[in-house]
Amino acid sequence: MEPTSGTALGSHRSVVFVALVTAVLLAAGCSASSGDQASSSGADAGSGAQAPRAGDGQLGSAVDAAAGPAAEAAAAEREVVTTGTATVVAADPPDAAARIATLTEEAGGRVELREERRATDGAPASAHLTLRLPADTVNRTLDALRGLGEVADVSLTKEDVTATGRDLDARIAALETSTARLMELMAKAADTADLLRVEKELSTRQADLDALKAQRADLSDRVAMSTLDVHVVADQGAVAALAPPATGFRGGLEAGWHALTATLRVAAVTFGALLPWLLLAGLVLVVWRGAVFLVRRRRTIEPAVPADGA
Incomplete structure (x- = not known):
């Protein structure tokens, strides 16, 4: 009975460990979604705060005065x-x-x-x-x-x-949190199966994190x-x-003219290549027609030979 109890206890630990890994992954996904929603909510709130109400002149002036440094800071962070x-x-x-x-x-x-x-x-x-x-x-x-x-x-x-940079920052932060939690769980793994499962997920998350960091570094360099x-x-x-090509009516007219001249050039080159062959074919045709004419004429001129005993 004791081995059965040990096996059951090991299975129970594995189930709990898998549940913890799943919770970490779900938490990472929720963190990224929350970051995106927070960015959107912050933008909406900023837009609403900039709309003054009619009739509140003094209040509007006070709000503008208070929002001035904040607007300058936001512009500097763009x-x-x-x-x-x-x-x-x-x-x-x-x-x-x-x-x-x-x-x-x-x-x-x-x-x-x-x-x-x-x-x-x-x-x-x-x-x-x-x-x-x-x-x-x-x-x-x-x-x-x-x-x-x-x-x-x-x-x-x-x-x-700016929006692209903030999105990358939020996704990087979420993946860093997820990676740190997975490393903690890997240190607490109860058996080899759990360890391999966490290592596989950790390697996937680390690759995604490295790719996002590379994108962020490239964006920061271009900024x-x-x-x-x-x-x-x-x-x-x-x-x-x-100079860039013209657009609109002028661009269409220039494109059509260039296409026409290109077509004429191709036609001229083709005609020039075929002209010697056409002349040779014409000469052969003239000679052949002349020979046929001479043969037919000779047949009509020759007198008919009288039959014997006529």
Whole structure:
């Protein structure tokens, strides 16, 4: 009877251990959901707090005065990814590219891509650089580019990724809590089966946590370091080639015209390739028709041979 009691006790412990593991996983999921709901509720509450009621002038002024520092703090915590492009016309593009690289390093940034093309018979010299700059130095860098030549085109785009960053932070916090609890349960595992079960779940959670941390690190890097593509050309003619395609009616008209000219060029090349064969086929046809004509004419001219005894 004693072995039976020991087996039952071991089974009971395993059941309790599995229940604890399940509770940890459910708690992690609820924590992530609660974090998302809290973010949404906080945003809704902030929107409601900014709506003043008619007739409450003094109260509205007091609320605005109190909300001013909070609004400034919220604006400072916002995460924005800045990307842009610029085209610089310079007499010596390779030299301008070297000076742009120096300006980038002095601003605390780095050059991720640098391409230089020397002048050829068919194309002028040019250069292309991809810069990673601290977010607060982008405008100063653009102003510095004007000292290297004529800045023909500039385009800056700002994307607010605050919600994405907060979502990643909430999911990372939930997974860290879940991982810590699973490690505690692994230390208390009663047998090998329970230990293997917890280790499997822990490895899955740790992989998810590492992936989320990598995403958060990449997002933080794009927020802190803006991306700027700079094209350096030698003349204004090359600027038009770098310009984005037109849109709307003009874009459709240009696309149709290019398609028509391309079709005509293909048709001309095809006709030129077939023309020698067509001439040869025509010559063969003329010779054949002439031979047939001569044979038929000879048959009609020859006199009929009289039969014997006529």
